[in-house]
Amino acid sequence: GAGVSQSPSNKVTEKGKDVELRCDPISGHTALYWYRQRLGQGLEFLIYFQGNSAPDKSGLPSDRFSAERTGESVSTLTIQRTQQEDSAVYLCASSVDGSSYNEQFFGPGTRLTVL
């Protein structure tokens, strides 16, 4: 497909378990972003990848959160020892490059529910 894809679309897990969320950006997009959207709230920035540069991790809420990106393609967001407050929709976005004027294209999100 031409857009950003994310998997799984829904994930239900038990408190304390680890989860891994996947994002496939638009082909050729060098910049990739992860955001978290809690129910009824706006988006919170988590992490940003640009090419081979060191990622901007300034938005990660705790050391339980980590993310990786393979080159300029797939990214995975890992949450270890999940807590109930981690329940949210996790959105991935990509853009042509990291330039401030380029819009971001969002995937449909992964809805995470921690029981």
Add this chain to the structure above:
Amino acid sequence: AQSVAQPEDQVKVAEGNPLTVKCTYSVSGNPYLFWYVQYPNRGLQFLLKYITGDNLVKGSYGFEAEFNKSQTSFHLKKPSALVSDSALYFCAVRDGTSGSARQLTFGSGTQLTVLP
């Protein structure tokens, strides 16, 4: 630091009437401003952006937005609302100054309901 305020959680208008969704921002450098729309169970879709130039920006689906530097506002408008415009709208800002962080800062969203 950068921030966005969307003062209205909800906006309701009748179909065919003009609509306005308000947004104000704060950024230390040059504001780059964006509007996104989110339909239920779907990701955000880009509507329009202001980078530089003409203060009135036209975007997708007949939407437009006006950048007002003195009022630090970027309100979204449409002359004639459609029921299908009902969705959640987000305003976002980033600092366009070279070397600034690249992530967008989003407002809390405004739920637009267009009544038939």
